Amino acid sequence: MAHIFLDAMGGDNAPKSTVFGAVEALRENKELKITLAGIEEEIRPLLQDCADVMDRITVLHTPDVITNHDAPVMAVRQKKQSAIVLGMLALKEGTADGFVSSGSTGAVLAGGMFRLGRLEGVDRPALAPLLPNGKDFFCLIDCGANVDCLPAYLPQFGVMGSAYMQMMRGLKNPRVGLVNIGAENEKGNALTKEAFPLMQEAPFNFVGNVEGRDITADVADVVVCDGFCGNLILKFMEGVSTTLLGMIKREMMADTRSKLGALMAKPAFRRVKKAMNYEEVGGAPLLGVKGVVVKAHGSSNAHAIACAIRQAVTMYEKKLPENIQSGINELLSRAE
Amino acid sequence: MAHIFLDAMGGDNAPKSTVFGAVEALRENKELKITLAGIEEEIRPLLQDCADVMDRITVLHTPDVITNHDAPVMAVRQKKQSAIVLGMLALKEGTADGFVSSGSTGAVLAGGMFRLGRLEGVDRPALAPLLPNGKDFFCLIDCGANVDCLPAYLPQFGVMGSAYMQMMRGLKNPRVGLVNIGAENEKGNALTKEAFPLMQEAPFNFVGNVEGRDITADVADVVVCDGFCGNLILKFMEGVSTTLLGMIKREMMADTRSKLGALMAKPAFRRVKKAMNYEEVGGAPLLGVKGVVVKAHGSSNAHAIACAIRQAVTMYEKKLPENIQSGINELLSRAE
Numbered sequence: 001m002a003h004i005f006l007d008a009m010g011g012d013n014a015p016k017s018t019v020f021g022a023v024e025a026l027r028e029n030k031e032l033k034i035t036l037a038g039i040e041e042e043i044r045p046l047l048q049d050c051a052d053v054m055d056r057i058t059v060l061h062t063p064d065v066i067t068n069h070d071a072p073v074m075a076v077r078q079k080k081q082s083a084i085v086l087g088m089l090a091l092k093e094g095t096a097d098g099f100v101s102s103g104s105t106g107a108v109l110a111g112g113m114f115r116l117g118r119l120e121g122v123d124r125p126a127l128a129p130l131l132p133n134g135k136d137f138f139c140l141i142d143c144g145a146n147v148d149c150l151p152a153y154l155p156q157f158g159v160m161g162s163a164y165m166q167m168m169r170g171l172k173n174p175r176v177g178l179v180n181i182g183a184e185n186e187k188g189n190a191l192t193k194e195a196f197p198l199m200q201e202a203p204f205n206f207v208g209n210v211e212g213r214d215i216t217a218d219v220a221d222v223v224v225c226d227g228f229c230g231n232l233i234l235k236f237m238e239g240v241s242t243t244l245l246g247m248i249k250r251e252m253m254a255d256t257r258s259k260l261g262a263l264m265a266k267p268a269f270r271r272v273k274k275a276m277n278y279e280e281v282g283g284a285p286l287l288g289v290k291g292v293v294v295k296a297h298g299s300s301n302a303h304a305i306a307c308a309i310r311q312a313v314t315m316y317e318k319k320l321p322e323n324i325q326s327g328i329n330e331l332l333s334r335a336e
Numbered sequence: 337m338a339h340i341f342l343d344a345m346g347g348d349n350a351p352k353s354t355v356f357g358a359v360e361a362l363r364e365n366k367e368l369k370i371t372l373a374g375i376e377e378e379i380r381p382l383l384q385d386c387a388d389v390m391d392r393i394t395v396l397h398t399p400d401v402i403t404n405h406d407a408p409v410m411a412v413r414q415k416k417q418s419a420i421v422l423g424m425l426a427l428k429e430g431t432a433d434g435f436v437s438s439g440s441t442g443a444v445l446a447g448g449m450f451r452l453g454r455l456e457g458v459d460r461p462a463l464a465p466l467l468p469n470g471k472d473f474f475c476l477i478d479c480g481a482n483v484d485c486l487p488a489y490l491p492q493f494g495v496m497g498s499a500y501m502q503m504m505r506g507l508k509n510p511r512v513g514l515v516n517i518g519a520e521n522e523k524g525n526a527l528t529k530e531a532f533p534l535m536q537e538a539p540f541n542f543v544g545n546v547e548g549r550d551i552t553a554d555v556a557d558v559v560v561c562d563g564f565c566g567n568l569i570l571k572f573m574e575g576v577s578t579t580l581l582g583m584i585k586r587e588m589m590a591d592t593r594s595k596l597g598a599l600m601a602k603p604a605f606r607r608v609k610k611a612m613n614y615e616e617v618g619g620a621p622l623l624g625v626k627g628v629v630v631k632a633h634g635s636s637n638a639h640a641i642a643c644a645i646r647q648a649v650t651m652y653e654k655k656l657p658e659n660i661q662s663g664i665n666e667l668l669s670r671a672e
Contacts, residue, residue: 212571
């Protein structure tokens with residue numbers, strides 16, 4: 001039975017979203033137990049109608065709460081009785097199989113680095129959400145954990161992302177691309193120019209540079225970049241989609257004929273919206289640490305939390321950290 | 337009378353696009369003369385039906401042609417009888433008022449740097465296209481001229497972009513934002529963290545950090561970043577729009593009801609497409625050099641070339657380089 005440790009206090013809608021998300025996940029998967037870590041008196045009242053799963057829930061009272069206003073590294077050092085710190089320690093000790101939080105990204109990163117620890121040979125753990133490209137999903141790594149990167153980090157990100165797509169999406173030989181400003185090998189800034197030959201030597205299916213216009217064109221399953229560019233890509237994708245859909249909506253409401261057209265095309269728009277919705281695929285895994293960590297979106301509702309829990313269970317069952325460790329070992333042995 | 341020097345051989349559709357674009361521009365503006373620089377025997381036959389504007393056209397035979405396959409710096413050093421080199425020299429000598437090319441971006445940059453020269457105090461000239469945000473256009477600077485930037489370059493880009501938006505779009509006090517991964521002042525990578533206080537001290541209306549999701553949300557008129565991120569933004573915007581519109585189209589063709597809706601909503605989609613079309617606003621100006629230089633898109637058709645020529649004329653008439661020089665002088669005097 002998998003055991004997920006859930007930060008019940010993290011996120012805009014916590015603890016309602018987290019508690020209800022946990023219950024949804026437990027009802028869906030009978031081979032699952034969950035520790036709800038947070039302020040007990042806020043959690044208990046939400047569990048009134050959950051008798052059917054109560055035997056698989058543990059409420060752990062954690063008096064410290066880490067918020068988005070806390071300085072992350074300081075917070076995981078000082079707030080020892082917080083869900084994030086206790087969750088990371090439970091992973092480390094092997095008493096939990098996965099940790100899920102929709103709280104402070106910085107604190108999850110700091111907790112992963114300093115309380116749980118990195119896999120051997122991993123310089124920097126990275127955040128790796130799945131994003132839609134219209135046909136399927138690609139893994140963007142790193143999307144913000146490491147804003148300044150050394151070239152050697154990037155092939156490590158490639159190994160992690162490749163293992164993730166193999167284990168989680170069943171791809172045999174995921175295509176790994178490097179975000180760059182030109183398709184030619186010699187293009188790039190100082191970072192990507194130095195990283196390119198390292199990517200070529202690495203133990204994954206490197207397909208070369210990926211330009212901005214091709215990121216969503218299904219040319220790579222794993223899109224590697226530094227965390228600054230990754231964060232830009234993640235948020236700009238949201239921004240451009242919102243702007244474009246807003247324009248279409250506005251124009252469709254501007255004349256009667258188009259208005260009628262919009263009404264008729266509603267099912268089509270619903271399908272597009274669904275394909276763009278990445279809630280179902282869970283949160284962003286923190287890869288490269290010694291355990292299963294999923295960072296769900298801060299605005300997650302209960303269903304998104306349930307999806308993130310399901311994702312953490314799969315990561316545990318597929319032995320993702322162990323697989324990443326093998327890949328990193330192979331990468332390092334090639335570099336010797 | 338303004339005199340534009342046009343690289344007649346640059347671009348995917350040259351010399352047809354360039355020659356016909358020049359003729360369109362000349363017919364529209366009687367106070368304009370154009371030098372068509374390129375292979376004379378390819379240009380002349382295209383001018384058969386242009387008797388009405390022939391007195392304002394000079395065909396300059398330039399035996400050297402710089403292509404996208406040439407190494408840019410080497411090309412502007414060796415191919416002295418090319419349109420790009422001769423155009424830059426004509427600007428420098430004051431025999432031309434503006435230069436337009438849809439040829440090799442690298443060669444235009446190299447020509448601008450080494451044949452024309454930078455304005456005093458400008459470390460790096462930058463490319464600054466206008467991009468749509470649904471309501472209006474914003475200036476993205478730098479979009480690829482400088483892939484590795486020092487912090488001091490970014491406030492210079494802000495000065496250039498601000499002057500451009502004042503002169504060309506009539507904005508009184510353009511809002512200048514810094515592309516970053518968080519809204520808070522202290523966020524960022526090494527580059528943006530160091531650049532932030534310099535932006536605060538600079539002589540323009542700095543509105544702070546702009547996250548990816550807000551770039552197209554009309555929060556800044558000038559969006560400043562290094563050329564790597566700028567190129568990523570430029571091309572990713574195209575990529576996401578293409579993917580999203582492709583998905584909508586596909587879903588609208590998937591059932592009869594939506595198909596009918598699509599048919600009725602055609603005028604709305606046409607308006608969206610028009611609002612997203614940045615051909616009308618011309619090419620990307622190369623700002624920070626001692627003259628008016630416009631780099632049009634490689635795939636420009638005749639109309640896009642005519643728009644780029646019109647843009648170069650306005651830049652010249654509004655004395656854009658002189659205005660940028662004043663801004664840079666002010667920036668430098670504040671830093672002292």
